[in-house]
Every structure is written in C-alpha cells, then in structure tokens.
Amino acid sequence: MELLSPAGNMQSLKAAVQNGADAVYLGLKTFSARANADNFTFEELKEAVSYCHLRDVLVYVTINTLIDDSNMSFALDNAYKAYTYGVDAVIVQDLGLAAQIRKNIPSLRLHASTQMSVINPKEAILLKNMGFKRIIAAREATIEQIKALTETGIEIEVFGHGSLCVSYSGQCELSFFNGGKSGNKGGCAQPCRLPYTLAKEDKVLAFKNLLSTKDIAVMDHIKQIENANVVSLKIEGRMKSPEYVAIITRTYKKAISGTLTQKDRQDAMMVFNREGFSEGYMFSKPGKEMMAYNFSGNTGIKIGTVIGVNKEKGLIQIESDKELVNGDGISFPKNDLGMYVNIIRKNGNKYGLICRNGVPDNFEHVYLTYDKQLMEETQKSYSDDFYRKTVIKGVFQARHGEKAKFTVTDNRSNSFTAYSDIDVQEANSPDANQNILKNLSKTGNTVFEFEDISIKTDFDVFLPAKTVNALRRDALEGLTEIRKAISVAPVDKIFPKYLNINRSINRSDKKPxxxxxxxxxxxxxxxxxxxxxxxxxxxxxxxxxxxxxxxxxxxxxxxxLNEKTILxxxxxxxxxxxxxxxxxxxxxxxxxxxxxxxxxxxxxxxxxxxxxxxxxxxxxxxxxxxxxxxxxxxxxxxxxxxAVMKTKYCIKGAFNQMPECMNQDLHLLDRQKKRLDIVTYCDCHTSYLLGAxxxxxxxxxxxxxxxxxxxxxxxxxxxxxxxxxxxxxxxx
Structure with missing residues (x-):
C-alpha cells in the first residue's frame, strides 16, 4: 500500500520523502484546494519532480477546485504543463475540467478528488468509465463501503490521518455564504471551528465548538485497510509544518511495516491533535467521540499539573511527567493559555516557570504542544538530501589492453555504462580487485546505495584511484540523468472544446x-x-x-447507490x-x-x-x-x-438521544445569533444545515x-x- 504525504512547499516535500513517503501530493499557485499553503511555482514543480523521481517517489498535482469558464483554458494549461514536467497524476474535482483533460491530454493520469464526495459503487463506475484511474474516497465512507468501491476495479485511495471536515468535501458552502471565501475554490475560512449554540426554541441544549472534528488517525487499522484492497493511504496536511509532515509520515511508514511503537503514537499526538484522535467514519459511528468541542487548536499531550501559582509575579510551579527544556511549548486549555517554557528553577520533576501572557489556575492540567528536542531531531531527518537511498547494482568489467567499464542498474531496469579514460593494466597486488570494488562502492553524496557490486575479469586489475573514482562518478551521474529524464507522449495543441453539445449564439428572452x-x-x-x-x-x-x-x-x-438500488x-x-x-x-x-x-x-x-x-x-x-x-x-x-453544509455527523442525535429528536426543530446559532436550521435525512444518515x-x-x-x-x-x-x-x- 502506497504512503501518500502532503507537500505544502519544498521543505515539506523533502520532509515527506526523507521520512519514507512513496508519493507526495502538492498544489500549484492556482486552482489548489489549499490556496493558503505556500504551494509551488512551475519552476519549483520541475525541481520537485526531479527530486522525487530520483528517489522513486511519485508526484501528484492537485488541480482540485471548481473552475469557471473564464479560467478553463488556464486550468487546462496548468494540467498540460504539469504533464510535460513529468508528474505522475493530477487530482481533479471539476467534472468539466476532468473531461477536457481526458480529451486533450489522454495520457495524463486522472485521480478523482475527495471533493467529488464519492461513496457509492455507481459513482466509482461512472468515473472509471470517464477515464479516471483512481478515486480518493469521501472521508465519510466506512471500511465496508470502501471495500465495495475497490470491487469496481478502480484504484481507491483513503485519507488515514489529519484534519477531518465535518461536511462532505465539496458539499460545504458555509464559508462562501458567511464571508465569500469558497471552500470549493481553496479559500475555506473554517467557520466550522467556531463555537455554536444548539437550541430548541429558546432553550439552549449546548454551547461548544459543535462542528469541530478531531483529527483522524487509523494507524492501528492498517491491516483492515490493506485487506479492503486500498492502494494508497493519504496523510492530510499541506498547510502543516515540515516537522509535522516528517513525524506523521514516519509514523505511518512504521505502521505499514508493523514496527510502530508507543513513542511513535505519542509523537504523532504531540505534533498535532484536537482533544485526541478519532477513527473517523471509516471505523466508528459519527457522534460525540469524533468531535473536539472544547478546543479547535493543537491540544498536545498531557504531561502534568500546576501545583503553585503566584499571579502577582507571573510565576508558576508545575509537576511534569516529561523532562522539559527551555523552548518547549506548553498550554493550559482550561484558560486557553499557551507559552514557551522559561525555567527559573528545577527540582526533580518540578519546574518553576515564568508566565508572560497570563497565569493559569492552580491544579490545572498542563499539555506539551511543542517538543523542542523532538523538533530538532526531526529537522535533521530531512536536512540531508542524501539520507534516503535508492538501491542499485554494479558490474565492473576489465580486459587486457582495453578501457574498463562500469555498469550500474537500478530497480526500474535503467542502466548506464561508464568507461575509464585509460586502458587497464595487470596489478602486482592480489588485493587490487578488492580495492577497486571498495572504491566503487563509495556512493557518498548521491541518492544511490549498492545492494550488490561485482567484478568480471580473469586477472588482478590496476587502475589509479582517481580513475576508479571518476569511473564511479560518471556511472552514477549517467544513471541520475536517466532517472530524471521525462518521457511523455506528445499531444496536439490543447484548448477547451465541447464534446456533446452544439452552441447557439441566440439569446433567449423566453419566460422561464x-x-x-x-x-x-x-x-x-x-x-x-x-x-x-x-x-x-x-x-x-x-x-x-x-x-x-x-x-x-x-x-x-x-x-x-449500488446494483441492488432501484430508483x-x-x-x-x-x-x-x-x-x-x-x-x-x-x-x-x-x-x-x-x-x-x-x-x-x-x-x-x-x-x-x-x-x-x-x-x-x-x-x-x-x-x-x-x-x-x-x-x-x-x-x-x-x-x-x-443547504450550506451537508454532513454525516448527526448534530441532533449527538445531544438528544430521544428517537423523536429527528423531527424536532433544533437549530444552531452562530456568534452573531444567526440561526442555522437542521434538516435530517435519517435513511442515509445525513444532516443539512440551512444558511441563516x-x-x-x-x-x-x-x-x-x-x-x-x-x-x-x-x-x-x-x-x-x-x-x-x-x-x-x-x-x-
């Protein structure tokens, strides 16, 4: 199963690659559903593809927003440029754009964005017939529904870790109608993370962050996902830090290989969580256990308790299960306070700290939200571009009076042969051949590592060390260029064109x-x-x-909607x-x-x-x-x-367990006391929020x-x- 990691910028891309990602997904400066991420210019995309392909990592480009007519040519041109730069697929939401890509650039691999809300086999069949090679399933899909999607014969990718939208992706217009920032065009302002009041008539039933979900984490369900024939496990986080990308990628690489430890789980929790993790819709029913009602930011991990407070001097004493250092980040969620650790004294596991932005209450819980030592170690994991190696094989051949040749071959059957600049001579030392192999094996600052290297000759070969080093360098550089080379099928001039209709220029004034x-x-x-x-x-x-x-x-x-559904x-x-x-x-x-x-x-x-x-x-x-x-x-x-939001989360049922609650006129009030009514469709476990x-x-x-x-x-x-x-x- 492929591990697919996010890349909001080049540093995050390197963090993903060096920590074990099999593929990365990234956005361009336009038409990306994460418009607020740094994203990539085309020059940066070219660098990213080269960096990844050299290390056997695939690159998927997101063109996953809705496109209006005035931008269709621009979006199609983006897809074409990405294609010529050698990307491995584009992720698309807009059906019109997808149809145009299939018509104009038939060799470009199409992946259906989760913004298409695919949960049914009939939807999968339609997209397969349309030319899509992969579907990123709706995050609302259960593991049983995911298995049904894979049985249609199209590749299925699932989100396994990260932020979970409370709404069906692609079906939320709350941000658009609240402030003109369209989630379908990458500009979601996340109003779902704000507090709301749940009310019945004038009676308040709850006042919390009622639409804010916990992040999902399926690290303990890898076998079930693999058994459902999922081809790719995706990590959300193009707007997260490189450290986050590195830690979560490393965590899931270990989970897939079966080497996950409790510390790995704790590191994943520390780098970002909202009141813990949930298993999402994939492995749990939508309810309170999925929600982060009290705190929409990073909760971190609980490490101790406040045991002393001096509000006048801004000093506190805490007792911590973890050894702290200056520069760690801690928070006190009860009072919504956060600070970097500034230790003035330490006695065992008790710390005296300076508080500059408010003082928490005595006996309040303390959470670690930034582990300085872990972050520094994580940064080292992707600071070395040559930490991750690609295994290759090498064969050295020599004959009397001829130039030596060294052939290197990678796991994709690419090979390159380099030749020495001088003819070989017979050596006097019986260790000569072993010395040549030793020098040839030094891959140094390259992405390569020999899993096997052999010598084919019937005598002890003499070549100067500088000649052997040049031979190795030429061979590895040649193989590098082959692996970086882009080979794509040529396409005719591209432009949007209608496939099923004939346009008329007549303007209609008929009564609608x-x-x-x-x-x-x-x-x-x-x-x-x-x-x-x-x-x-x-x-x-x-x-x-x-x-x-x-x-x-x-x-x-x-x-x-499946084969048994009768409409x-x-x-x-x-x-x-x-x-x-x-x-x-x-x-x-x-x-x-x-x-x-x-x-x-x-x-x-x-x-x-x-x-x-x-x-x-x-x-x-x-x-x-x-x-x-x-x-x-x-x-x-x-x-x-x-309907500004369509969600599988039953807002009514979460706070009112009576069966008749579905027929009651419960509603939400936002911070401006604007009313959002709730309509529930029980037969498909879907609730609609009607705009205020x-x-x-x-x-x-x-x-x-x-x-x-x-x-x-x-x-x-x-x-x-x-x-x-x-x-x-x-x-x-």
Missing part, C-alpha cells in the same frame, strides 16, 4: 419555467394546483405524488451515480456545475432533464449557458434557504430571464402554500 424543492415532507402542502414545471421532494412525500409527472424523488448526498422514474440528486440509472434525472446543486464544460459533460448522459447551476455562479455569469442545449434545462436559485438567510433574486428576474437559465428554482422550507404561490406569481 419554475421548479420547487422541498427540504422536508410537507403533508400540509398540496402540490396539485401549484404552477411549477418540476417539483422535488423527499421519498416519503414522493410516494404520495409519484403519479404526478412533475414530481421527482430527492436522493440526498450519502444515499446508497423511481424521476430522481433529483447531487450524486453523479444517478447518471448510471435509466430514469429521468435532475442534477442538483451539489454536482457543482460552475462552468459550461461540466454542463457539456452531463449532456452526454441520457434523460438528464435539468442541471442546477452552482450557488457560487453570479447571475451575470449565467449568460455563458445561453444556447447550450435545448434538451436540458438550467436552473438557478431564485428564492429560498440554501433567504436568497431572494425576485427583483433581478429580468436579468435571469435574459440569461442562460431557463428555470427559476424555489427552495421550500417553512413557507406556506400561499406564500409560495405569491412568489411564483411574481416570477411568472
């Missing part, structure tokens, strides 16, 4: 249609006399209206898996259609009746969709609440009418039938 979406079953809302073209509803509501050709059953994200005649979902079914289908907002090339890809499937354009697409940009395809409607949100606002584009109806959207979408939550009728009348 209307669609309704019900977040919940509404027994009080009879749809019979509602003037709408399509009406989307949960399964329980659909059963009452399945006779109505306007009715579509809603399949929330996380719904199971009704009309379905709406954000899961691309429904494209594999023979039914009328509408692709909901979570399909993330931000550009016309994604629409073009979806148009290649039968019975796609409508595509809901991304919430992140401004009204003025809808005009790109004009004349796209008369057989597919494009919907744009015109009125209603929006109602979108209202009714006053911009003329702009929308002249755009490429031919259907106006209304989301219905608590609105009455009369209110919805009034809104429809305004639209029509």
């Amino acid at each position: 249609g209307v669609s309704l979406f019900f977040f919940e079953d509404r027994p009080d809302f009879d749809i019979k006399d509602i003037n709408a073209d399509r009406i989307y509803m949960p399964e329980s509501m659909y059963k009452r209206y399945s006779y109505d050709n306007r009715a579509y059953m809603y399949k929330p994200i996380g719904s199971m 009704p005649k009309r379905v709406i979902s954000s899961s691309m898996g429904i494209l594999e079914y023979d039914c009328d289908k509408v692709m909901d907002f979570g399909i993330n259609c931000l550009n016309t090339y994604t629409a073009d890809f979806l148009a290649g499937y039968n019975n796609v009746k409508a595509v809901c354009l991304s919430h992140e697409l401004p009204i003025e940009d809808i005009s790109s969709f004009i004349g796209m395809n008369s057989n597919i409607s494009f919907e744009y949100i015109t009125y209603g609440r929006v 606002f109602t979108i209202n584009n009714i006053n911009r109806i003329d702009e929308i009418r002249k755009s490429g959207a031919d259907t106006l979408r209304i989301n219905v939550y608590k609105e009455t039938k009369e209110e919805i009728k009034e809104i429809i009348n305004k639209l029509l």
Whole structure:
C-alpha cells in the first residue's frame, strides 16, 4: 500500500520523502484546494519532480477546485504543463475540467478528488468509465463501503490521518455564504471551528465548538485497510509544518511495516491533535467521540499539573511527567493559555516557570504542544538530501589492453555504462580487485546505495584511484540523468472544446419555467394546483405524488447507490451515480456545475432533464449557458434557504438521544445569533444545515430571464402554500 504525504512547499516535500513517503501530493499557485499553503511555482514543480523521481517517489498535482469558464483554458494549461514536467497524476474535482483533460491530454493520469464526495459503487463506475484511474474516497465512507468501491476495479485511495471536515468535501458552502471565501475554490475560512449554540426554541441544549472534528488517525487499522484492497493511504496536511509532515509520515511508514511503537503514537499526538484522535467514519459511528468541542487548536499531550501559582509575579510551579527544556511549548486549555517554557528553577520533576501572557489556575492540567528536542531531531531527518537511498547494482568489467567499464542498474531496469579514460593494466597486488570494488562502492553524496557490486575479469586489475573514482562518478551521474529524464507522449495543441453539445449564439428572452424543492415532507402542502414545471421532494412525500409527472424523488448526498438500488422514474440528486440509472434525472446543486464544460459533460448522459447551476455562479455569469442545449434545462436559485453544509455527523442525535429528536426543530446559532436550521435525512444518515438567510433574486428576474437559465428554482422550507404561490406569481 502506497504512503501518500502532503507537500505544502519544498521543505515539506523533502520532509515527506526523507521520512519514507512513496508519493507526495502538492498544489500549484492556482486552482489548489489549499490556496493558503505556500504551494509551488512551475519552476519549483520541475525541481520537485526531479527530486522525487530520483528517489522513486511519485508526484501528484492537485488541480482540485471548481473552475469557471473564464479560467478553463488556464486550468487546462496548468494540467498540460504539469504533464510535460513529468508528474505522475493530477487530482481533479471539476467534472468539466476532468473531461477536457481526458480529451486533450489522454495520457495524463486522472485521480478523482475527495471533493467529488464519492461513496457509492455507481459513482466509482461512472468515473472509471470517464477515464479516471483512481478515486480518493469521501472521508465519510466506512471500511465496508470502501471495500465495495475497490470491487469496481478502480484504484481507491483513503485519507488515514489529519484534519477531518465535518461536511462532505465539496458539499460545504458555509464559508462562501458567511464571508465569500469558497471552500470549493481553496479559500475555506473554517467557520466550522467556531463555537455554536444548539437550541430548541429558546432553550439552549449546548454551547461548544459543535462542528469541530478531531483529527483522524487509523494507524492501528492498517491491516483492515490493506485487506479492503486500498492502494494508497493519504496523510492530510499541506498547510502543516515540515516537522509535522516528517513525524506523521514516519509514523505511518512504521505502521505499514508493523514496527510502530508507543513513542511513535505519542509523537504523532504531540505534533498535532484536537482533544485526541478519532477513527473517523471509516471505523466508528459519527457522534460525540469524533468531535473536539472544547478546543479547535493543537491540544498536545498531557504531561502534568500546576501545583503553585503566584499571579502577582507571573510565576508558576508545575509537576511534569516529561523532562522539559527551555523552548518547549506548553498550554493550559482550561484558560486557553499557551507559552514557551522559561525555567527559573528545577527540582526533580518540578519546574518553576515564568508566565508572560497570563497565569493559569492552580491544579490545572498542563499539555506539551511543542517538543523542542523532538523538533530538532526531526529537522535533521530531512536536512540531508542524501539520507534516503535508492538501491542499485554494479558490474565492473576489465580486459587486457582495453578501457574498463562500469555498469550500474537500478530497480526500474535503467542502466548506464561508464568507461575509464585509460586502458587497464595487470596489478602486482592480489588485493587490487578488492580495492577497486571498495572504491566503487563509495556512493557518498548521491541518492544511490549498492545492494550488490561485482567484478568480471580473469586477472588482478590496476587502475589509479582517481580513475576508479571518476569511473564511479560518471556511472552514477549517467544513471541520475536517466532517472530524471521525462518521457511523455506528445499531444496536439490543447484548448477547451465541447464534446456533446452544439452552441447557439441566440439569446433567449423566453419566460422561464419554475421548479420547487422541498427540504422536508410537507403533508400540509398540496402540490396539485401549484404552477411549477418540476417539483422535488423527499421519498416519503414522493410516494404520495409519484403519479404526478412533475414530481421527482430527492436522493440526498450519502444515499446508497449500488446494483441492488432501484430508483423511481424521476430522481433529483447531487450524486453523479444517478447518471448510471435509466430514469429521468435532475442534477442538483451539489454536482457543482460552475462552468459550461461540466454542463457539456452531463449532456452526454441520457434523460438528464435539468442541471442546477452552482450557488457560487453570479447571475451575470449565467449568460455563458445561453444556447447550450435545448434538451436540458438550467436552473438557478431564485428564492429560498440554501443547504450550506451537508454532513454525516448527526448534530441532533449527538445531544438528544430521544428517537423523536429527528423531527424536532433544533437549530444552531452562530456568534452573531444567526440561526442555522437542521434538516435530517435519517435513511442515509445525513444532516443539512440551512444558511441563516433567504436568497431572494425576485427583483433581478429580468436579468435571469435574459440569461442562460431557463428555470427559476424555489427552495421550500417553512413557507406556506400561499406564500409560495405569491412568489411564483411574481416570477411568472
């Protein structure tokens, strides 16, 4: 199983490689889902590929954001440049970009980002047929679901350690709607790490960091993951320090080899954790044990207790299980205090310390968050570029009166032969051949190490030491150049082009249609006399209206879609898996259609009746969709609440164990007392958070009418039938 480590910059890349990574993933300066990482220029990418390939490490480049039409050529060009620099794969979220890469650069290996939220075999089959070679499974997938994905025949990669989004990746718009920073474009501001209040009416049930998850750690489940036929175990952390990357990479290298120690576990915990680790969705059920309710930063490891306080002088005494040195970092989570250790006296395991930024309470627990000695040792692990070696074989050959030759061969069957600059002579010493082998074996400051070296000659050979050294140097340099060489299939001039549609330049001023979406079953809302073209509803509501050709059953994200799943005649979902079914289908907002090339890809499937354009697409940009395809409607949100987060974590159930809690109107309040309502779909263990606002584009109806959207979408939550009728009348 491949160990895949993050590289936010060149130093982190070296930390990963020198500590045992089999592959690294990194982002460029644009179109990276970790836009706040340092990321790589193209010159740095070239250096990174050379550094890694020389050491038998693969390089995957992330182009894993949503792409708008104005940037599609730019993103495609990034993929092409990465391809010419010899990267081993690109990781992609945007379906339109993926289709364009497959068409324009067919030899470039495609990996499906976890932002695609793949959890179902049907989704895996679709991506496999599309040309993807690997899928990074949704972090919500259980080990059983992961095994089902591997059985489709496509490579499956899983996240094994690091930060866990509380939302399905690619399905969260909380940051976008809260402050305009899109997680789907790499700018997530992480509002999920802030405190929220859980309330029922005016009663407060909880006030904590209710959406903040612990980091996941599966180091004790390696065999189960391998038995599920997972090909790659991924470490999250492109925004973490090189020391973090080194320690976690080393930890999982040992876990995979079966040599993990308790100290390794402790080092991993110290370098970063949030109130401990969880096993994520892979090996545990979503609940309180996955959450870090009290502290969203690094908790570190508990090492002792405060046993004395002098607040006037800013002095404390602590008792510690670990020997401390000046420069260690400690924290006191109860009072949200942190400091670097400054020892004024020491007596056994008792330390007198100076506190410059506040004094903790007596008897408060002390946590180590920065181990200076461990960090210094870790930094040494990647300061030597030649610490990690690649094993090779060597053969020295010599004949009377001819130049000697030295052939070196690596594990990929690359070989290079160097020749001496003078003819060999017969030596008088019986140790001459052994001395030559000894000199040839000195690989020094190179990435190579001989696992076998032999000599083929029938006499004792004499060559000056400087000639032998030059022979070795020439051979190793030649092999180095071969290993660094880039060989890719040529491609024609690349440019985005539509594959399934014929564009029309005609602008449409026709009156748009209307669609309704019900977040919940509404027994009080009879749809019979509602003037709408399509009406989307949960399964329980659909059963009452399945006779109505306007009715579509809603399949929330996380719904199971496999060979045994039977869908009704009309379905709406954000899961691309429904494209594999023979039914009328509408692709909901979570399909993330931000550009016309994604629409073009979806148009290649039968019975796609409508595509809901991304919430992140401004009204003025809808005009790109004009004349796209008369057989597919494009919907744009015109009125209603929006699901800003879709999560497998049951917020209601975590704090209210009564079965009827799922039907109760529990809600969250953010720091500004804005209300986020919770809608729960129990059959697929998914909860939606509805944003604390109602979108209202009714006053911009003329702009929308002249755009490429031919259907106006209304989301219905608590609105009455009369209110919805009034809104429809305004639209029509």
